[in-house]
Amino acid sequence: MTADDATDSTDSADGTDGVCRPPAEAPASPPPPRPTAQRVRDTRELLDREIDCWVATADPATGAPHLVPLSFDWDGTSLLLATGERSIAGRGLASGAGVRIGLGATRDVVMVDGLVEAVPTAVLDPAEADRFAQRTGFDPRETSGSYLFFRVVPSRIQAWREENELRGRDVMLEGRWITTTD
């Protein structure tokens, strides 16, 4: 890591150290960093393809961090999640404290910060619920428990593989895909 990285104005407040390092067995030189346009394409493909994600919330009762894998659907604009309304994840998603979602592998991550809207099962467009069930193999409408859907509209998305991709890892800011040519 260079000092340049640490002061790169495109870096978020978490600095440049939130990254997994290559294991000792890995090649000394990772591939060159992908240009932004490629990262945007890879990110959208991952959102289209992936079924599960890591959902980090804050427990509104204690402020403690929570994390759980959940299935999701992606309609090109928002992620749709479902979980029990009384679960820690459900209460955290409903709390207004926001959510941070990780997709993909630890050395090829997509991180999503987003705004959350709770959508009661009975209110969701049945076509959307059908699509969720088709993709995830799980239909929250058929459960006996009290499930809620949650729509997550990304405000920022980041994508990086190894340390050399920390610079320029923002692929969406303020809800807009970055279209700047590298």
Next chain:
Amino acid sequence: MTADDATDSTDSADGTDGVCRPPAEAPASPPPPRPTAQRVRDTRELLDREIDCWVATADPATGAPHLVPLSFDWDGTSLLLATGERSIAGRGLASGAGVRIGLGATRDVVMVDGLVEAVPTAVLDPAEADRFAQRTGFDPRETSGSYLFFRVVPSRIQAWREENELRGRDVMLEGRWITTTD
């Protein structure tokens, strides 16, 4: 999901819905649930083998959830992490709000809740720092930034694959591996 699952006394407060569902293409019946002893073995093997984990913290400035992949070492008792002391993850780890860590795949997860101790780089036993560097390929002592090590002592560990493993997913409680025979 059965009502029994939802009221299983071994379930944590997050209920039984914090789980990824099998995709529609998956076999209708997952393998039978592993007995606790097998889950403990699998969990310890994963902690020995894995290099990266998903680290969820709460941003002490805002209470917002944070999530980032970080490399770790495991000495059989605690996880050792390292990140910038001024990063969101670093400040969250130092805040006393706790940490929740996910390892493995979303359909074969190990979830660790733990207590965190910040360990300044200069204070950590050099042998431990060497081991961290060997395992992760990254030596925080060699960086120009202000890195801290963080020792995470697990208080609770859970392990599950699919929905049929939610029951009995605790493999450690109050810092002790569960030894009950199934």
